Amino acid sequence: MTPAPIRKVLVLGGGTAGWMTAAALSKVLNGQVEVVLVESEQIGTVGVGEATIPPILTFNAMLGIDEREFMRATRATFKLGIEFRDWTRLGDRYIHPFGTFGLDIEAIKFHQIWRKVRDRVGPIEDFNLAAVAARQNRFAMPDPDPAKVLSSLKYAFHFDAGLYARFLRGFAEKRGATRIEGKVADVALRGEDGFIQSVTLEDGRTIEADLFIDCTGFRALLIGQTLGGRYLDWSRWLPNDRAVALPCATGGDGLTPYTRATADKAGWRWRIPLQHRTGNGYVYSSAHIGDDEALAALTAGLDGPAQADPNFLRFQAGRRDQAWIKNCVAIGLSSGFLEPLESTSIHLIQAGITKLLALFPDKGFDPLEIDEYNRLTAQQVELVRDFIILHFKATERSDTPYWDYVRTMEIPDTLARKIELFAGRGRIFQSDYDLFAEPSWIAVLLGQGIVPRQYDALVDTLPEAALVHRLKRMADLIGQTAQAMPDHQAFIARYCAADAAANIPA
């Protein structure tokens, strides 16, 4: 007999993860499955998470969101990549841009050609439109014509996390999702199989469901506290365990179309420009710096006056051993945490939702499908983990004990192998399910100072003078395309300026 279909889903938690999940389920399940979200204003949300990566456009498209409306509502700006300052050594800068570098010539990768002739053609950043545009504070929509250089532009957003959750709440409620305000005080399990049966709120209301999505953030109330899911600790590779966030008035370089990540004494600081303010934070290791010193360093680097009290957060890098246990799926911070250096958490929420929809269960909860969800999740998160560790490991900095530690620490074998392959002959292969494609790895490997000792021997089959000529022409075209793009701030003003008089929640 076919098991009965899922009739009701309870999403516990109303942060970014909860509302992204409720929005997607209410849209895709089309009213056939009841979607209820419980959240507690008393507990609140982490209130951070403002930078994204290009796949968020796919999420918006799946929901059918109008981009201008979404950007106005969340006071969003465009993001073309991340500028890394002081990572390899003090004073060093590079951009990890979205999109690709140059053009391959048949089987020969562009970066291999660049490696051979780099002394005559300039930095690899000159061959990525997003990087060149970011340096000039420019933005334009990608051209749909694939023959145009502008078609290669990839972008994402910076937005206000609180406004994003509010926007998605409106979206989900319009499509039938129900919101219940209240704090869960108790969780009941079914006697026969230990599946979650219901949650009970502090006021005594009990809510039953067939499927429970744990979006309770670091608390992990269902997957961790209730079902006892194990947490795999990665702090030996990622020792940062604290952050302090502090928004400020717009100033300094203004509305840059990129996030800035500046390496500091015992961690790194972020700068994320929004339409109405700039988001800032310092992610640090409490073993190497105290809260007061971290706040002082953050405050000293602000573009303008602080606009709120500092928000201190604690975390431990790692992941849940199993993100899906019985009838409970953990999405968001409840499923694990990787520091926001490459803006990957919101994407991992999206990836969790996509996989859940692809493996949407019935009441039989096929163990093989649950196992597949967990296998894919683990693979995906570990690849992101390696990519983040790379930024710390590949450094020449030795100016503080923190940098000495990360520079000399042991790293996962998977990453060590990747670095060695690249350092030799620039070999790089995208693993299945890697969120970061080859150009991202190339940008960060080169940016962090790992220049391949040799280049692909196949490059020598091509006439050198013609290669130099071709690359110079490519860089010229990219430069001219960037020059013709409007200023980012002017583009925002025309495309999606938020109503300055509209109420902005604190």
Ligand SMILES: Cc1cc2nc3c(=O)[nH]c(=O)nc-3n(C[C@H](O)[C@H](O)[C@H](O)COP(=O)(O)OP(=O)(O)OC[C@H]3O[C@@H](n4cnc5c(N)ncnc54)[C@H](O)[C@@H]3O)c2cc1C
């Ligand atoms: C310092 C920092 C910076 C970050 N920057 C980025 C970034 O730039 N880009 C990015 O992609 N990600 C970033 N992230 C990650 C991002 O913030 C999170 O992935 C995202 O906000 C999702 O959080 P969440 O919804 O899982 O948890 P939360 O926001 O903590 O939400 C938890 C929800 O659960 C509810 N809840 C908890 N317990 C109960 C209970 N008992 N009863 C009822 N409700 C309950 C709470 O009320 C809340 O609604 C950052 C994270 C940190 C810590």
